[in-house]
Structures are given as C-alpha cells and as structure tokens.
Amino acid sequence: MSLVLTENxxxxxxxxxxxxxxxxxxxxxFQTQRGLVPAVRGxxxxxxxxxxxxxxxxxxxxxxTTAQAIIDLLPGAGKVTSGQILFEGRDLTKLSAKDxxxxxxxxxxxxxxxxxxxxxxxWNIGFQVEEAIKANGLAQGKEARARTIQVLQEAGLSDAAxxxxxxxxxxxxxxxxxxxxxxxxxxxxxxxxxxxxTSALDVTVQRQxxxxxxxxxxxxxxxxxFITHDLGLAAERAEQxxxxxxxxxxxxxxxxxxxxxxxxxxxxRLVSAAPSLASRRIQSAKHASAGDAVIFxxxxxxxxxVARAADRENAAPAQDLISxxxxxxxxxxxxxxxxxxxxxAVDGVSFGIQKGTTTALxxxxxxxxSTVAKLILQLExxxxxxxxxxGQDVAGLKGKELLKFRRRVQPVFQDPYGSLDPQxxxxxxxxxxxxxxxxxxxxxxxxxxxxxxxxVSLPWSSRFRYPSELSGGQRQRIAIARALALxxxxxxxxxxxxxxxxxxxxxxxxxxxxxxxxxxxTYxFITHDLAVVRLVADNVCVMQKGRIVEAASTDDVFDNPxxxxxxxxxxxxxxxxxxxxx
Amino acid sequence: MPSxxxxxxxxxxxxxxxxxxxxxxxxxxKARSTxxxxxxxxxxxxxxxxxxxxxxxxAVVAMFPTLFTQVDPTSxxxxxxxxxxxxxxxxxxxxxxxxxxxxxxxxTQASVTVGLLATALVTLxxxxxGSLAGYYGGWLDAFVSRIGDIFFxxxxxxxAIVLMxxxxxxxxxxxxxxxxxxxWPQIARIMRGAVLSATNSDYVxxxxxxxxxxFRILLRHVIPNAIAPVIVIATVSLGTFIVAEATLSFLxxxxxxxxMSWGNDIGQAQTSLVTSPQVLLxxxxxxxxxxxxxxxxxxxxxxxxxxxxxxxR
Numbered sequence: 001m002s003l004v005l006t007e008n009x010x011x012x013x014x015x016x017x018x019x020x021x022x023x024x025x026x027x028x029x030f031q032t033q034r035g036l037v038p039a040v041r042g043x044x045x046x047x048x049x050x051x052x053x054x055x056x057x058x059x060x061x062x063x064x065t066t067a068q069a070i071i072d073l074l075p076g077a078g079k080v081t082s083g084q085i086l087f088e089g090r091d092l093t094k095l096s097a098k099d100x101x102x103x104x105x106x107x108x109x110x111x112x113x114x115x116x117x118x119x120x121x122x123w124n125i126g127f128q129v130e131e132a133i134k135a136n137g138l139a140q141g142k143e144a145r146a147r148t149i150q151v152l153q154e155a156g157l158s159d160a161a162x163x164x165x166x167x168x169x170x171x172x173x174x175x176x177x178x179x180x181x182x183x184x185x186x187x188x189x190x191x192x193x194x195x196x197x198t199s200a201l202d203v204t205v206q207r208q209x210x211x212x213x214x215x216x217x218x219x220x221x222x223x224x225x226f227i228t229h230d231l232g233l234a235a236e237r238a239e240q241x242x243x244x245x246x247x248x249x250x251x252x253x254x255x256x257x258x259x260x261x262x263x264x265x266x267x268x269r270l271v272s273a274a275p276s277l278a279s280r281r282i283q284s285a286k287h288a289s290a291g292d293a294v295i296f297x298x299x300x301x302x303x304x305x306v307a308r309a310a311d312r313e314n315a316a317p318a319q320d321l322i323s324x325x326x327x328x329x330x331x332x333x334x335x336x337x338x339x340x341x342x343x344x345a346v347d348g349v350s351f352g353i354q355k356g357t358t359t360a361l362x363x364x365x366x367x368x369x370s371t372v373a374k375l376i377l378q379l380e381x382x383x384x385x386x387x388x389x390x391g392q393d394v395a396g397l398k399g400k401e402l403l404k405f406r407r408r409v410q411p412v413f414q415d416p417y418g419s420l421d422p423q424x425x426x427x428x429x430x431x432x433x434x435x436x437x438x439x440x441x442x443x444x445x446x447x448x449x450x451x452x453x454x455x456v457s458l459p460w461s462s463r464f465r466y467p468s469e470l471s472g473g474q475r476q477r478i479a480i481a482r483a484l485a486l487x488x489x490x491x492x493x494x495x496x497x498x499x500x501x502x503x504x505x506x507x508x509x510x511x512x513x514x515x516x517x518x519x520x521x522t523y524x525f526i527t528h529d530l531a532v533v534r535l536v537a538d539n540v541c542v543m544q545k546g547r548i549v550e551a552a553s554t555d556d557v558f559d560n561p562x563x564x565x566x567x568x569x570x571x572x573x574x575x576x577x578x579x580x581x582x
Numbered sequence: 583m584p585s586x587x588x589x590x591x592x593x594x595x596x597x598x599x600x601x602x603x604x605x606x607x608x609x610x611x612k613a614r615s616t617x618x619x620x621x622x623x624x625x626x627x628x629x630x631x632x633x634x635x636x637x638x639x640x641a642v643v644a645m646f647p648t649l650f651t652q653v654d655p656t657s658x659x660x661x662x663x664x665x666x667x668x669x670x671x672x673x674x675x676x677x678x679x680x681x682x683x684x685x686x687x688x689x690t691q692a693s694v695t696v697g698l699l700a701t702a703l704v705t706l707x708x709x710x711x712g713s714l715a716g717y718y719g720g721w722l723d724a725f726v727s728r729i730g731d732i733f734f735x736x737x738x739x740x741x742a743i744v745l746m747x748x749x750x751x752x753x754x755x756x757x758x759x760x761x762x763x764x765x766w767p768q769i770a771r772i773m774r775g776a777v778l779s780a781t782n783s784d785y786v787x788x789x790x791x792x793x794x795x796x797f798r799i800l801l802r803h804v805i806p807n808a809i810a811p812v813i814v815i816a817t818v819s820l821g822t823f824i825v826a827e828a829t830l831s832f833l834x835x836x837x838x839x840x841x842m843s844w845g846n847d848i849g850q851a852q853t854s855l856v857t858s859p860q861v862l863l864x865x866x867x868x869x870x871x872x873x874x875x876x877x878x879x880x881x882x883x884x885x886x887x888x889x890x891x892x893x894x895r
Binding site for chain 2: 258458466
C-alpha cells in the first residue's frame with residue numbers, strides 16, 4: 001500500500017490546473033463465500049471542475065461500483081482494495097467514516113438510479129428534502145423550510161410550496177427524479193454523481209430532466225459524473241467519456257471524439273451496436289455461417305443493415321394476418337365506497353399486420369401498448385371491438401379453439417428475469433409448450449428442444465441450466481426458443497429487448513431478424529424505444545393515451561413524422577442525430 | 583482553456599483488456615438448481631451439521647429406545663423414590679422410583695411422533711387449502727380465509743385443552759390431530775401469500791399464454807415456487823408441537839400417564855421440584871434440545887431458501 005500523502009500528490013500537478021476528482025488505479029473487490037471477487041480493476045479517471053464526464057459500459061462492467069466507491073457507499077461486502085480517489089487533492093479512501101460523511105452531500109451530491117424506490121414512502125417530500133438540508137447543515141428551523149421550497153423550485157417543481165406535504169406516490173416518476181436531483185444539488189456540491197438518473201423514465205421526460213440538470217449544473221459550475229448505458233446520452237451530454245468493460249477502463253477521452261472514432265475493439269463493438277435514428281433496418285445475414293461470427297464478425301451492424309421496406313412495397317399486398325378493429329379496453333377502478341371509475345387503457349385502436357412483417361407499437365409508459373399485446377394474446381378480454389387472426393374472430397375463444405390459437409400466436413415478455421420459472425431448467429422450460437399441447441413423444445420433444453437451442457445459438461449442454469445461471473440475453477433467447485417451440489406464425493414481443501444491454505440487445509434483434517426470414521414469422525413488436533424500432537420494424541403505430549396517433553411505414557414515420565407527438569418523441573431520443581463512427 | 587485541461591484520448595492495451603465473445607455461456611460450470619444451491623449453502627454451515635446430527639440421534643432414540651437402555655422404565659420401586667444417580671441409573675430415580683434415564687429415552691417416541699405427525703398434517707392441510715385459496719381467489723378464497731381466521735383466533739393450546747378434555751383415551755395420533763385442527767391456518771396463510779405472489783409472476787403469465795392448463799400451472803410452477811417459506815415454518819413448528827404436547831400432558835389433558843412422554847414426566851416432576859430438581863431437569867433438557875435442534879434447522883433452511891440471501895452469494 002502506498003503511503004504517498006495528499007500534499008505530495010498535489011505537488012505533482014503544480015503548474016497545471018488541479019483536477020477536481022482524480023481516481024488512480026482504483027481496485028474494488030467484493031467479499032463472497034468464494035473469496036474476493038474483483039469488480040473494479042485499476043481504474044484511472046480525471047475530472048476537472050465544471051466538466052461533465054460519463055462512464056459507460058454494460059451491466060457488470062463496474063461503472064456503478066466505481067461511483068459508489070467515491071463516496072464510500074459500496075454495498076456491505078465491497079471494499080476499496082487499493083488505489084486513490086483524490087477529491088480536491090484529498091484521498092477519500094483514507095478518510096474516516098465521519099469525515100466522508102462531511103464530504104457526502106456537501107461536496108459531492110448523489111442522484112440515485114431509481115426514483116421509485118429512493119424516496120421513503122412513509123415521509124412526505126418536504127420532510128425528506130428538509131432532512132437532507134439539515135443533515136448538510138445548510139439551514140435550520142424555519143429557514144430550512146424556506147430552503148426546501150427553494151431547492152424544489154430550482155429542481156423544476158414550480159408549485160413546490162403546495163406540494164411539500166405530499167407523499168412520493170403522489171408524484172410521477174419524472175417529478176420524483178426532480179426531487180432527487182434537488183436533494184443531490186441542495187448543498188451546491190462541487191461534484192454531482194448521477195447514476196443512470198433517467199433510465200427509468202420516458203424519453204420525453206428524460207429529456208426535460210437532463211436539460212434541467214444541465215442548466216442547473218452549468219449555473220452552479222458543478223461537475224457531473226454520469227453513469228449511463230446509453231451512448232447517445234453520453235454523446236449529447238458529456239464532454240468526457242470513460243468506457244468500462246469488466247472492471248477496467250478500455251478507452252477514455254473526449255466523448256465526441258471517441259464515439260466518432262472508437263479505437264478499442266470493445267468500444268467499436270459498443271458503438272456499432274448503439275441504435276440511433278441514423279440506423280437502418282437489420283437485414284438478415286443468413287447466407288453467412290451461424291454464431292457470434294456472423295453477428296459481429298463483419299465489424300459493424302451497418303454492413304448488414306439494408307432497407308428492406310422498398311422490396312416489401314413492391315410485393316403484392318397480402319391480406320392482414322392479424323387485424324385489429326376499433327378495440328377498447330376499459331378497467332374499472334374502485335374508488336371510495338361503492339363508486340367506480342372507468343379507465344380507458346385502450347381506446348378505439350385499429351391496425352393490421354401482414355404476414356412476415358414486423359409492426360412496432362411505440363409509446364411511453366401508460367400509453368396502453370402492453371394492454372394491446374395482452375388483448376391480442378387473449379390474456380385479457382376486450383371491452384369493445386374485434387380482433388381477427390387469419391380471418392377468424394378470436395375474441396372470446398374457449399377450450400380447444402383457444403388452445404389452437406395459442407399455438408399459433410406466442411408471446412415473449414419484457415423481463416427475462418421474471419418470465420422463466422426459476423425452478424425449471426432450460427430443457428424443461430423449452431419443452432413445456434410441447435408437453436402442454438401433447439406434441440410428439442418424449443424423444444421427439446427432445447429432438448425439438450435441441451433444434452430450438454441451435455436456432456437461438458445456445459449449446460445443447462445448456463439444457464440442464466437454471467435461469468439464475470444465465471445472463472439476461474441468454475434468458476431472453478430461451479424465452480424466444482420456448483415461444484418458437486410450437487412453430488407459431490406470430491410472435492408478440494412485449495418490450496422483449498428493453499431490459500438488455502445494448503450489445504446483447506443488438507444480438508437478440510439480429511437473432512429475431514434471422515428467425516423471421518428463416519421461418520416466415522410475423523412480429524408485433526412493442527417497445528418504448530424508437531431507435532430500436534428503426535432497426536426492426538416495417539411499420540410503426542405510435543400510441544399515446546390509449547390511442548394510435550400515427551401509423552405508417554417505419555421510413556415514413558422517421559423521415560417525415562406528421563404528428564407533433566411523434567416529432568417530440570423523435571427529438572427526445574438522446575444523441576438521436578449523432579453520427580456514430582462505425 | 584479546454585486545451586489545457588483537455589484529456590488525451592486513452593486506449594487500453596488490447597492484451598490487458600481482451601474482448602470476450604459476446605454473451606457466451608460458460609459451459610465449464612456445473613448446473614445449479616435452487617435446491618442444489620440451498621444444499622450448497624447449508625452444508626457450509628456447522629450449525630446445519632450440529633442440528634442434523636442431533637435430529638438424527640433423536641430419531642434413532644425414538645425408533646429404537648432399547649438400543650440405549652436395557653432398564654424397564656415401568657419397573658419402579660418406591661425404595662428408590664427420588665434417588666440420586668447410581669451405577670446403571672445415570673439420571674437417578676423419580677418420585678415413583680422409576681429410572682429417569684430410561685423414562686427420558688422411552689418418552690422420546692411419543693413426543694417425536696406427535697411433533698412429526700402434527701407437522702405433516704398441518705403442512706398438508708395448510709398447503710392444499712392455502713394454495714387453492716391463493717390461486718383460485720374469489721369466493722373460495724374469502725370463505726377459506728374467514729374459516730382460517732376463526733381458527734386463528736383460538737390459541738392452539740387453549741383449543742386443544744378444550745377438545746382434549748372431551749375426547750376419550752388420548753393417543754399420540756389423536757393429540758397430533760387435535761393440535762393440527764387449530765394450527766393449520768398459520769401454514770395456510772403463509773402458503774396463500776406465497777402462492778399469490780407466484781401467481782402474479784411473469785412466468786405464470788408466460789405459461790398461460792403458451793397454453794398450459796390452469797391446474798397444471800398450479801402444480802408445476804406455482805407450488806414449487808411458493809413452498810420454500812412453508813418448509814421453513816413447518817420445520818420450526820415441529821418443535822412447537824412437541825412443546826404443545828408436553829404442555830397438554832403436563833396439564834393432564836394430553837397423553838395418559840400410561841404413555842411415557844416428556845410432558846407427562848415433567849408434569850409428575852413438579853411434585854418433587856424443590857426436593858429433587860434433577861427429576862425435572864432431564865426430560866425438560868431432552869425437550870429443549872429437540873426443540874432447539876429443529877429451530878436451528880429452520881433458521882438455516884430460511885437462510886438457504888431465501889432468494890435475497892441467495893442473491894448475495
């Protein structure tokens with residue numbers, strides 16, 4: 001362990017401006033039953049005052065751990081094993097618990113990731129902000145209350161004074177995140193660490209929040225350390241970029257330069273997989289051999305991205321495989337006493353999907369897009385309207401007929417951690433639909449499982465695995481294999497790639513495209529992410545508040561959006577128009 | 583200004599940061615189910631082995647008491663009344679002049695039988711009722727939950743005292759039945775809650791959409807995912823049933839004095855508590871050790887089966 005003290009280290013920088021934060025050769029490990037597992041391995045990072053720096057990387061790359069190490073908020077089993085974290089020349093790793101507490105909040109603010117769980121539901125908002133203000137010794141008593149209102153107003157809650165007594169559940173996600181930003185900035189810290197501050201929010205809200213955060217930090221001269229998985233966000237909001245991979249920094253420097261001209265193979269991979277508005281639809285590359293080599297072997301996705309919509313338009317118009325006519329879904333919400341309120345989750349939606357094409361249903365949370373998926377899947381009953389599949393009305397199907405329909409229309413759900421039974425191994429999971437529909441003998445079923453595993457590029461040996469041993473992408477591939485087991489015509493993909501890291505997301509999207517060409521599948525692709533839509537969809541329906549506001553071919557929607565809402569959505573995509581070097 | 587503080591474009595050495603194939607499955611590792619994982623964590627804990635060995639010994643004693651003592655627990659001689667330990671009689675004698683060691687050993691059977699039987703019954707009733715109520719909901723849930731609440735409101739021991747006092751000749755089986763009549767709502771409640779949360783999970787919805795029948799989902803997906811907390815509670819409650827049997831026997835409404843049990847012996851020992859406390863000590867200690875062993879095992883099971891604790895490993 002080096003005993004170089006802070007004064008000496010500061011001297012080395014005489015002449016040059018001293019960085020606000022300098023991390024040197026930081027190593028962080030987690031103590032587990034199987035020994036010390038390193039999470040951060042020799043990270044170097046420099047941040048000057050007033051600068052914004054983004055750490056990007058996939059989950060498990062150590063980016064959050066690095067940020068937590070700075071303010072000594074590592075979870076229980078984690079500890080800094082070596083290296084220095086110099087903040088204004090002081091080594092934070094050597095401070096006592098009491099001293100670091102003085103740094104937290106006062107000098108370094110923190111905005112956590114999830115606005116839903118980071119406010120205490122049993123205390124009102126005013127109390128929680130006031131608590132932060134008092135804890136940082138900014139003000140006491142009446143003054144603290146006034147300061148609370150000021151902080152919240154600065155964070156963009158104009159009616160703060162009236163809302164102090166309200167509780168977190170009365171605030172929307174965006175407003176809660178504003179409260180957290182307000183708390184983080186309440187002491188005018190010199191550095192603000194924002195850990196995925198907007199990843200749980202809709203794009204339009206994200207944009208407002210980030211704009212506001214940018215303005216505030218510029219006004220106060222605060223440095224910002226962003227942790228994000230979104231390269232577009234990094235390109236748009238950060239001057240400096242640090243790319244982390246498996247606990248190490250693989251590339252760092254000015255963000256625009258790196259993203260326009262990535263040098264490290266990992267960064268190149270990451271950049272090429274980042275969907276943006278400039279992307280084109282993925283074209284199947286099935287002529288090449290299977291496996292990873294295809295998916296990223298060509299160096300970049302764009303080599304395989306060719307517009308396919310034109311070909312489709314030339315083809316003879318076929319009858320819609322799925323036709324949704326003016327469907328509505330009304331939920332009754334119980335109010336006080338016996339009164340009920342109506343919630344129109346889906347309100348007069350109509351669209352059609354042709355065989356072999358992909359239609360994307362895009363919208364923000366609460367737009368009713370997932371409800372449409374459940375209605376089509378017959379997991380919920382429609383209130384009014386009709387759904388036709390292959391010329392047959394499917395609403396109210398029962399018994400055998402419903403089972404027949406289920407065989408042909410299969411779902412893949414959002415959460416790859418939730419949609420697989422943790423007690424079932426992969427082989428049983430994939431074989432389940434075969435078993436449920438009484439398809440084949442045990443031997444035939446096994447052969448089918450083998451075939452399906454091959455189709456989703458997983459080894460035969462993986463059939464004994466349990467979901468907890470698989471990564472998110474692998475689980476989602478299992479979910480796709482399970483959905484394909486009965487050779488369906490339609491897959492309903494409800495946010496199927498939203499929970500995945502960008503690289504894995506690219507891989508799964510490629511897989512889906514391959515399968516579509518190979519098996520002639522029809523996709524209903526439900527997502528909030530317009531950039532992904534660009535990669536996979538032939539047609540787009542934009543939903544807002546239960547209605548479809550715009551429906552057209554993908555190119556039309558992206559190149560020439562008609563509705564103000566669509567335009568707003570497109571404009572809100574972070575770094576949407578940034579030209580990534582590929 | 584930016585030039586002064588602009589940071590150079592750094593690229594790590596490729597040898598230092600090799601890029602692994604994307605999302606490749608590590609085939610070298612052994613497959614691990616929840617239960618294999620739980621076993622793995624349990625066997626690392628000394629407490630698990632201590633409690634298991636204790637339980638094993640208790641089980642052997644219950645099944646084959648004659649392996650441990652040749653002395654007939656029913657041949658009592660008043661001349662030895664409250665006698666101190668002597669050769670061949672390590673625990674001494676009780677008021678009736680019976681060998682305490684022999685009685686403690688032979689009493690194991692009745693106590694453990696009541697504990698095991700009551701636990702098995704309670705778990706069976708609780709799991710069936712709890713899962714049906716939680717899974718199908720509606721009027722069935724409402725009805726069963728209210729019935730459960732009624733029984734829940736009656737303290738197990740109090741209810742058992744009332745019922746036992748009107749029942750003719752009690753046996754370990756009848757005591758176990760009576761105890762389980764009043765104790766099933768606890769397990770049913772836990773099962774119902776666990777089933778409710780498992781029913782609302784995505785994998786159940788996925789299976790529904792795949793066309794798996796509702797009852798099959800209950801059997802194959804919901805119950806296996808909801809059973810863990812019940813196993814923990816059942817293990818812990820095994821000890822409490824043994825205590826309950828002892829309480830009933832102590833109060834004179836449990837097993838008749840003709841059946842040897844720890845509860846009976848503890849009850850009889852109270853008459854000579856002041857003069858010869860050792861008579862009380864041995865059956866009471868046996869009872870405590872048995873209960874403790876099951877509580878310990880329950881604790882370890884909880885740690886091993888708790889998904890949150892598992893995630894930390």
